[in-house]
Amino acid sequence: MRLLRQVVAVLAMSCAVVPGWASTLTEHQAVAYALENSGSLELAATDLAMQARSDRYGWNGLLPTVQATATLNRNNAVPASLSGLYQNPYVSFVGGISASWNFNPALITNIELSHKQYEAGMISYEQQRQQTIRDVRKMFYGLLLQQMSIDLQRESLDMTKARLDQAQENFQAGYVPELTVLQARTIYDNAVASLLKQEQAFLQQKRTFAMLLGMPVDETYSLDGDISTDFFEIDSASLLSSLDGRFDISSLAKQAEVLKVQEKALRQQINVPTLSLSASYQPVVMDVSKDWGGTIAPTVKNYSDNGGVSVTVAMNLTNFLPASSARQGLQDVRENISKLALSGYVLRQNATVEILNLIASLEQSRLAIENSDRSIELARKVYDLTEQSYRYGATELLDVRDAQMQLDQAKLGKLSEQYTYLSALLDLEYAIQRSIIE
16 A cells, blocks of 8 residues: 555645646647647747748849948148148048949849748748647657556556455455465555556656647646547558658759759859949048138149949959869759759658558558457456456466456557557658548
């Protein structure tokens, strides 16, 4: 009884240290909560928002550069040629406003590049979103499996306690020796310790699940659901015909598009000259203490404009050399495009193997579940006969315990195979990006 009191105490403390409200989560509620609060998904959404902003303002490379300046300068000494015109020292003012605009067709291509990168970011975000949904569903059913396993152990513990009580009554009545009571007590204490360990592990997994959902890890909640026993018809030919919808393959294809646009931009930067337009206005006042628009001497004005307008066409001839950094960068991009093409072939092969393996796992689990039904029925008959034989004194208590463990293992084995089937089914849905479970 001491171990049982420890179990109750641990559960009570677990409830006592958890503030807030208790909630019941279904599979759909857990998925919805994760999509709203998952930290990893929020980070992916932030990255996508940054890429969306870059796409929205991708045209800003076409904006001119406009700059305004104002300078006051105090000289240290007046030049000898101006000693008769200015006192020592004097302060001059130089202002300026300038605008310049550079154009190369690569600037237009960079706008397209920003959009392609945003599309690649959308694929990455959706991949993270679907992966979160899959992980939440798999862990939800994994917790259900643990919960059902604990329920089985509790039922087994109740029967073990009943046999202990019966053994004590029979001992007091003189029907069985004290050894029978001690055996029953040992079996019961071991069962309590095993249940305590399972419940502790279950609480830890629930905290991990809460963290995955974005829920406070000290939040209390219960699960509402069951592990499906439905089987689904899988057409391997149909599944293998839709590989283009996979996130890894579509992401690789989008990366290839991004590299092709980068290659186009680099070629334009190398082979097309850049047009530069500039205009400036730069007023200069030699001495701010004198009339800004006046004349100090017949040949010297206190004010002048040093601005101007220019048109320049520039071509970087170094970029035509095969060993130049620009040419080498262009060659790197081309080689990466070739590598992606080879990677796409390997990725399709791996995807085919993954899907076929998942289909094989589903079939294996289906057969195991069907065999589990027969095993449970057989183990139940063995247990009933052993229990009946024990009541008549024909078998030992340990035989009953062994028969009960075999029945529990058969039930747990079926639940485990059901979870394996469902888990493989969820992985298959993610692998083909198509819903199978309606």
